[in-house]
């Protein structure tokens with residue numbers, strides 16, 4: 001079976017700084033794959049490159065069998081790859097509903113869009129209750145829910161989530177992780193970047209540990225969760 005996403009020897013640089021130094025991994029249809037690692041390891045850079053915001057300095061990306069050779073971010077969304085970025089990047093003055101509608105900007109099926117807005121409100125009832133509230137006035141957790149909802153509005157084949165638990169209270173974080181589990185159960189394919197390695201690995205089918213631009217360890221979520229070096233470095237054990 002060909003992978004939905006295939007990354008081969010990907011390199012990304014900011015000027016002379018090589019942030020991603022030749023990484024390879026795949027994401028199969030229906031699975032959750034996580035990239036974990038220390039700050040500055042290159043995880044966000046990887047997602048930004050996959051979504052067409054940065055151009056690779058080398059390597060290949062295939063999405064759904066098609067090469068993504070530095071094609072722009074709009075085309076990448078149209079191909080079915082959606083990105084819920086770190087820091088959320090919502091439109092703060094627009095309402096929840098308007099932000100969700102913008103996530104569907106390429107779609108031409110208003111009924112389907114409305115159905116999916118309702119689906120987001122089912123997934124995150126608080127968003128439904130506050131649908132007319134400006135996004136900029138939502139709490140951090142609510143903004144994260146909205147960012148995920150907005151990414152889902154393009155009906156993506158692959159959903160990329162960058163640090164969805166960042167800055168959230170333990171209860172909110174749990175809620176976000178439960179939602180990711182629910183999306184997985186519904187068959188959504190997800191590439192998840194997370195600082196919270198425990199939570200990410202317990203959801204993921206496969207995981208990759210990144211350190212200074214390279215993948216240093218790969219395995220199933222289960223294997224990495226029980227790996228001694230991962231436990232010491234990322235799960236805070238002695």
Ligand code: ATP
Nearest residue numbers: 014017019037038039040041042043044045046195
């Ligand atoms: P974190 O978990 O802290 O977000 P990360 O694994 O997502 O880390 P990246 O944000 O991808 O890491 O950063 C990888 C490296 O690239 C870092 O050394 C960072 O300083 C550098 N970097 C990121 N963005 C830029 C930029 N716009 N210009 C120059 N260097 C950058």
